[in-house]
Amino acid sequence: MSTGSSVPMFGCTCARLRKLTRRVTRIYDAHLAAQAIKVTQYSLLANAARGERSVSEFAAELEMDRSTLSRNLAPLAAQGWVSISIGADPRSRRIGVTAAGRRKLRAALPLWRKAQCEVEALLGKAGVGELHSGIERALAALPNPSGKR
Amino acid sequence: MSTGSSVPMFGCTCARLRKLTRRVTRIYDAHLAAQAIKVTQYSLLANAARGERSVSEFAAELEMDRSTLSRNLAPLAAQGWVSISIGADPRSRRIGVTAAGRRKLRAALPLWRKAQCEVEALLGKAGVGELHSGIERALAALPNPSGKR
DNA sequence: CGCATATAGGTGTAGCTACACGCATATGCT
DNA sequence: AGCATATGCGTGTAGCTACACCTATATGCG
Numbered sequence: 001m002s003t004g005s006s007v008p009m010f011g012c013t014c015a016r017l018r019k020l021t022r023r024v025t026r027i028y029d030a031h032l033a034a035q036a037i038k039v040t041q042y043s044l045l046a047n048a049a050r051g052e053r054s055v056s057e058f059a060a061e062l063e064m065d066r067s068t069l070s071r072n073l074a075p076l077a078a079q080g081w082v083s084i085s086i087g088a089d090p091r092s093r094r095i096g097v098t099a100a101g102r103r104k105l106r107a108a109l110p111l112w113r114k115a116q117c118e119v120e121a122l123l124g125k126a127g128v129g130e131l132h133s134g135i136e137r138a139l140a141a142l143p144n145p146s147g148k149r
Numbered sequence: 150m151s152t153g154s155s156v157p158m159f160g161c162t163c164a165r166l167r168k169l170t171r172r173v174t175r176i177y178d179a180h181l182a183a184q185a186i187k188v189t190q191y192s193l194l195a196n197a198a199r200g201e202r203s204v205s206e207f208a209a210e211l212e213m214d215r216s217t218l219s220r221n222l223a224p225l226a227a228q229g230w231v232s233i234s235i236g237a238d239p240r241s242r243r244i245g246v247t248a249a250g251r252r253k254l255r256a257a258l259p260l261w262r263k264a265q266c267e268v269e270a271l272l273g274k275a276g277v278g279e280l281h282s283g284i285e286r287a288l289a290a291l292p293n294p295s296g297k298r
Numbered sequence: 299c300g301c302a303t304a305t306a307g308g309t310g311t312a313g314c315t316a317c318a319c320g321c322a323t324a325t326g327c328t
Numbered sequence: 329a330g331c332a333t334a335t336g337c338g339t340g341t342a343g344c345t346a347c348a349c350c351t352a353t354a355t356g357c358g
Contacts, residue, residue: 012261013268013277014170014177015192016284019212021163021170022315023291028163029316040344043164055307063168065346070308072344091306091353112161119162123290127283128162134276134283135165141272142172171345178346189314205336214316219338221314240323240336 024119031115035108039115041076042108044069045101048082052096076101173268180264184257188264190225191257193218194250197231201245225250 028039037045047062059069073095076082081101085094097105120128177188186194196211208218222244225231230250234243246254269277 012177012188012192012195013265013281014173014188016281016288017166017170017173018189018192018314020284020287020291021166023212023288024163024166026316027291038343039161039163040167043161043167046161056305063172064344066307067309067347068345075343087306089306089354093307116160116162119291122292123287127286127290130279131283131287132160132162132165134280135169137276138169138272138280139165139172141276142169142176142268143271167344175346187313203336204338213314215337216317216339217315224313236336238324238336242337 027118028112028115031111031118032108035104035111037104037108039112040072042105042112044072045076045081045097045105048076048095049097049102049105052094054087054092055095056092058095079104176267177261177264180260180267181257184253184260186253186257188261189221191254191261193221194225194230194246194254197225197244198246198251198254201243203236203241204244205241207244228253 025039028042032039032042044062048058053061055066055069055073059066062069064072073082073084077084079100080098081104083094083096083098083101085096086092087094123131174188177191181188181191193211197207202210204215204218204222208215211218213221222231222233226233228249229247230253232243232245232247234245235241236243272280
């Protein structure tokens with residue numbers, strides 16, 4: 001298998017990753033459903049709780065398109081969980097968490113923990129460790145798209 | 150008061166996974182854009198090329214909701230890349246690849262390979278190996294949702 | 299000051315994802 | 329045969345994701 005193109009045996013890295021992400025997302029969402037929140041929303045909320053930031057800063061941290069973040073924030077704002085206020089520069093927005101958002105976060109935390117524990121139990125300590133280190137390594141090595149657009 | 154942030158939210162397996170998936174998907178899509186196809190569509194097409202199957206069988210293999218697959222197939226059918234014919238059981242559909250679909254697959258293959266190689270180069274042999282084994286291990290250990298619904 | 303350019307953010311469009319539910323056909327039971 | 333149930337698939341609804349492009353404001357330079 002020397003010449004060029006390693007691989008087909010492992011399949012497409014992206015497709016495998018997407019498949020795993022679908023499975024894991026379903027597990028988390030199933031647990032969080034009892035609090036009527038999705039894991040994507042929970043992550044956003046938890047991240048927002050770390051301090052007020054502009055949309056751009058927030059999007060850069062999450063490595064998410066600004067427009068994606070903008071849209072993902074909309075349902076959270078509609079639920080009254082995040083606040084979107086105008087910043088010093090009137091073009092900018094400050095994204096923050098409301099009291100209701102913090103309450104929701106507190107209510108959802110045990111469900112999130114249960115999901116996390118279920119995954120850990122299924123994968124085993126070693127499996128989780130290997131997966132995490134693979135993910136972290138990849139996140140460190142792959143180009144962060146910031147600066148591009 | 151215990152507002153001391155309780156739990157380190159940075160270990161959310163799902164969020165990390167989703168972040169990585171966003172990055173990797175962007176890399177693949179950037180390469181495949183020259184053939185006006187997305188990595189999700191490419192994967193679907195490549196999978197369909199392995200033989201005609203019903204929507205349910207296909208969805209079970211990909212561990213994707215049937216309705217999701219149905220919708221993802223629509224743009225491919227619109228492009229004339231996949232065929233959707235009525236099976237022996239008139240309720241069922243046979244999903245197959247057209248000649249145009251195979252041509253598209255052939256044209257996109259080198260681009261897919263370049264994306265795959267870029268990821269491998271960035272991660273290094275070891276990084277890719279670790280990531281892949283972590284993914285495969287997780288896919289083997291996590292419950293396959295089939296049977297549920 | 300006035301204009302060119304850069305920056306912050308949203309819209310339009312398009313595709314991916316899943317759950318609840320509905321429709322049509324098949325199958326099993328009496 | 330006739331009806332109850334199961335199966336195969338699509339629709340409705342809702343949310344996630346990103347690129348291209350637009351608007352509005354800020355900033356820099358003459």
